[in-house]
Structures are given as structure tokens and as C-alpha cells.
Amino acid sequence: MSPSPEPRRLVVAITGASGSLLGVRLLQVLRELPGVETHLVLSPSGVLTAAQELDLRRADIEALADVVHNARDVGASIASGSFRSAGMVIAPCSMRTLGAIAHGLSDNLVTRAADVALKERRRLVLLARETPLNLAHLRNMTAVTEMGGIVFPPVPAFYTRPATVEDIVDHTVGRVLDLFDLPHDGLVQRWAGLRAGAQPEPGDGRP
Template sequence: MSVTGGTPKRLIVAITGATGAIYGVRLLQVLRAAPSVETHLLISPAGVMNLQHELDISRAEVEALASVVHNVRDIGATIASGSFRAQAMVVAPCSMRTLAAIAHGLSDNLITRAADVTLKERRKLVLMVRETPLNLAHLRNMTAVTEMGGIVFPPVPGFYQKPQSIAELVDHTVGRVLDLVDLPEIGQTLAPSWGGLNARAGDAAGN
């Protein structure tokens, strides 16, 4: 993907081993069509397994959606430095193992190092954590990340938009995430702002 029209907005996207690989893939698909955004992709080994198991797609197919692909073992990559100006980072989905490593500052691979850099540079980090039920360690790690400035965003479906398919549920969640990382012009196309119950009642009454 080529980025034209000035300096792109850089977004780091990581796919880890929690269920919900569809969120990371859909995020990449949407951003692929946005020439103003440059995506930097990381996929953990467990994330690759989930892509194959849940979506029947290969690593190569997902990597083709990104502007730049990084090896999770390449600690010397550009995104490992705070001097690389990325707008934000989204981990979609985020496993409890990755959450724990980020919460405790364990930069043991490029995903957790990039997340650590995002936090220390005071940039937006969105973790789409996926696990249920949650034990105390999970909750404490979420609290730690939140206290450091990260955003814990479990992909909990919203039914108030009356979705008709899984794809609509996924799009609504991805749209909300795009709003959070300051890409509302893209996010609003997937998850329009809530107009309120009164507006809906008025439409139904023909007002």
C-alpha cells in the first residue's frame, strides 16, 4: 500500500493469541482503503494460529493488508523507538499474556516493546482484551495499564444499533476503536454517533 498526500498517520496494529482475530483483520481491511493512514502490523505466533483456526486465512493474506509488516522478534525495528512517530497502537485482540507483559513493562518481544514505547511517549494504546471470566490477575493488570494511560477496550458487542449480522457487530466495535485513536472520519462510517432514543421515536412517528 502506498501512502500519498503528505505525511501519513501511522497506526501500529498487533494481533495476538486471544480469540477475536476478526477484529484485527477488519481493522486492517478498513484502513487499507484509507490512503492517509500507514499501518504497521505485528502478529504473534499464537495470533497466526488463531487467524488460521477462526478465519481460515493465512498469515500472508493478513500481512498483505498492512503498509509495513514487522517480525515480533525484531526488537531493533523502527517501532521499537519513541523517535518513530506513530499516532497510536491497537492490540486486536489482546491476550491476557500480552496484557500482563505490558502491565509489568516486560518488553520481551516487539509487540510489548512497541506498547511500552506508546505508553512512555504518552500516545494512545488501545488493548482489545479478550477473556472471560476474568480472574484477579487479569483485573489488576487492566488497572495497571489504565493507570499508565492505556485504554482497555474489551470487544463487547453493542445491541442498541440493532445489528443484523456478526459483521455488523464487528464493524461497530472497530468503528469505536477508530474513534478512540483519533480517526473519526473512518470510524463514523462503521459506527455512527448515537442519536438518542428520542430521535428514533421521532423518526418512527414521522416527525
Template sequence: MAEQEHEHEHEHKRGQTRERIVVGLSGASGAMIGVRLLAALRRLGTHETHLIVSASGALTAAQELGITRGDLERVADVVYNVRDIGAAVASGSFITAGMVIAPCSMKTLAGVANGFADNLLTRAADVMLKERRRLVLVARETPLNLAHLRNMTLATEMGAIVMPPVPAFYVHPRTIEDVVDHTVGRILDLFGIEHREIAQRWSGLADEFGERRAGVDQ
């Protein structure tokens, strides 16, 4: 089913309409972000996930996580062929809550920033921009050259949110999964999706006795 759009049987049994969210995985390092985002959305059950994986994205997921394209597809509700430019998500008339590309390679960022919609991943992102829907680009690259920075600026000026997966060390992560889940939680926040036990929220500085302080100048 790697080349076809499909739905999981359990979604037909819910008997209710959920908002749709498009999730894209491109070829940058960080496939775990997209995978854990899909898994979180499935657990929460608030949104129907529509997945687009580029060829490079599938290769990266296999290299980093040891999973196949089929493994990726089983976590999503609906899957599209990245070459199917005529798929539902290629039209603004197909209503969604928005789109996340996690991770977002610099090539995909350039395509989005410059309107080069040559596949379904960049076309779906282009739809989000033209329809003024939320588009989150989890841009993964370091260091950044001037082209990367300019493309981030262009995407931001058009309404996208560029969100590099920067670790939050203040929450004292213990595992890679902790680091990734913090990013996943922040992505969910950007879509107003309520979540618990995915990412630790900041509640203020604590002194040596564990008490929260209202300010640092007391």
C-alpha cells in the same frame, strides 16, 4: 515476506506523508477485529499501518478465519517480525499516532502492564506508554480473574485504554460483521479518525413512531 518488514508499492505512489499507526494481533479469540480494523484503515487511507502479529495471533487467525499470515500481511502497509526487537517501532524516535492491540490476550496484557517487553509486540506497546502516545488494548477474555483485572488497572494507570470488544445490542446488529465493525468504529474514534458506514452512531432513543426523543421524562 512473513519474516520481513515490507511496504506495498501503492504507498510509494501516494506522494504524501501519512500518520503511522501500529496494529498488533495477539493470540486471543477475535482475530476478525484486527483484520477488519486493518481493512478499514486501508479503505480510509488516512494512516500508514504497521503490523505486528504474534505466533499465537497467526494461529488464531488461521483457526477462526481460515487465513494465512501472508493474507494478514497483505492488508497492512508495513509488517514486522514479532521477534525483531530492533525494528523501527521499538524506538520512541519512530513517530506514530499510537498503537492498537486487537485482540489483546491476557498474556500480552500482562506483558504490557508489567513492562515485560520480551518481543516486538510488547516492546512497541511499552514505547507508546513511555512516549505518552495512545495505546488501545482490545482485551479479550471472559470471565476475568483477579490477575486480569489488576493488569487492566495497571495498564490504565500508565495511560493505556482497555477496551473489551463488548457488543452494542442497541444498534440492532444483524451479523457478526456488524458487531465487529461497531468495535472497529469505536477504536477509530479513540484515534480521532473520521469514518462513515463502519459503525452506526447513537442518535437518541426513538419512540414507536420512529421520532427521536430529547429526554425520557417528557
């Protein structure tokens, strides 16, 4: 009998920025994908924000993951490059976390695991949440991008005509899964060109 294939591991972190639903929904979707093993790091601020926004306790969120790591445990398995994974998603990613990653400050397990993803040339996706952005935010985003990370502000795709917050969140989650070549069905409404009747009038100067 051949051995079972190794699961595709994905590290998911939830930090204290607004948008806890993004990380929670990502975990829910990943839980339904066969062959995917999620490793969750939930920051203390992430716990507070989830309670404020979703009335969820730490235990409620941790129950959605296959493996849970303490944010203070910098000796956890995911803190080493020898731990095989497809990469990491931080959803949402606070500006504090973004800044720490941009400057290589591995002061907790979230930022250490992100540093590992970058040094091992694995995919790192940061759902950065803040507005408006100051110069420090922009420079940190540039630094992370130059290191190979993907800064992914969860900006709504209004061409899909979302009717609910859940529609917006699902589209974002689906696009994140696309970045890891993970299959999903129904989360993303793919762009198929302009609708009939939506073409610009000849000579109006618009593309």
C-alpha cells in the same frame, strides 16, 4: 513543489486471543483511509488463531498492512520512541500480552511497541479478550489504565440491533478509529436517544 505530508502511522498488533476478525477488519478499513500507514506485528499465536477462526494464513493478513514487522525483531523501527506514530492498537489482545504490558516486560516486539506508546504518551488501545475475568486480569487492566492505556473489551452495542457478526465487528472497529480521530463512514451507528415509543412509563423508577 511542497513535500508530501508525512503519513499518519498506526501500529497494529494481532495476538493469540479469540477475535482475529477484529484485527483483520481493522487493517482492511485502515487500508482504505488516505494518509494512513499501518505497521503490523502478528504474533505466532495470532497466526494460529487466525487460521483456526478465519482460515487465513500469515501472508493473507500481512498483505493488508503497509509495513510488516517480525514479532521477534525487538530492533525494528517501531521499537524506538523516535519512530513517529499516532499510537498502537492490539486487536485482539490476549491476557498474556496484557499482563506483559502491565508489568513492563518488553520481551517481544508487540509488548515493546506497546511500552513505547506508553512512555511516549501516545494512545495505546487494547481490545482485551477473555471471560470471565480473574483478579490478575482485572489488576493488569487497572495497571495499564493507570499508565495511560485504554482497555477496550470488544463488547457488542446491542442498541444497534446487530444482525451479523460483521455488524458487531464493524461497530467496534469504528469506535477504535474514533479514539484516534480517524474518519470513517457507516461503521458506527451513533446513539441518537431512545426511539419513539421506547420511553419508560411515568413512575416506573427507570431512568
